[in-house]
Amino acid sequence: SAVISQKPSRDICQRGTSLTIQCQVDSQVTMMFWYRQQPGQSLTLIATANQGSEATYESGFVIDKFPISRPNLTFSTLTVSNMSPEDSSIYLCSVVLGGHGGADTQYFGPGTRLTVL
């Protein structure tokens, strides 16, 4: 398995500001994803972070609000822009690794707990 880390682990931000979350993996991975988990809720996919090209966003999420970078196969960033209290959530990156019998298995980073005041 891989070691997946995220920075920061948590932050408290003022509305109208932006926060960039980093995801680092200790091995090269083909696919990286960003999820949002609102308090007490399930995980919702924000976008697929594509290396060398623009991210692929899911319905309801747009690049202007959640710009994503993927400069190489071990690193990605998610920015939450112009934040409002509704953006208070846990943001998680995940990666696809081999193991457990297939290449489809997703493993999650520890998450970034964001509170917007």
Place this chain on the structure above:
Amino acid sequence: GENVEQHPSTLSVQEGDSAVIKCTYSDSASNYFPWYKQELGKRPQLIIDIRSNVGEKKDQRIAVTLNKTAKHFSLHITETQPEDSAVYFCAAHNAGNMLTFGGGTRLMVKP
């Protein structure tokens, strides 16, 4: 797109009893079904998964069954222990490597 329904949303069992969580999915092309356990304040952890060419898979006290015809799959935990208390998520995976998650089940195991 895929839609995954998960039941029940909360489940309380006595230590030593079994727990069953059920999920249904809508996309017949989905071919991989993982289960994650998320303890409070922690990341989701993969606990077991099953692929569409298999009907059942077991790992110690945990088992998963899949009925592709009916498009449903279930998680079975036997001899539950207090440390099994957590939120469990099922998910369905399609050819695009996208996971769609169920709404989650909060399992409480009473000592």
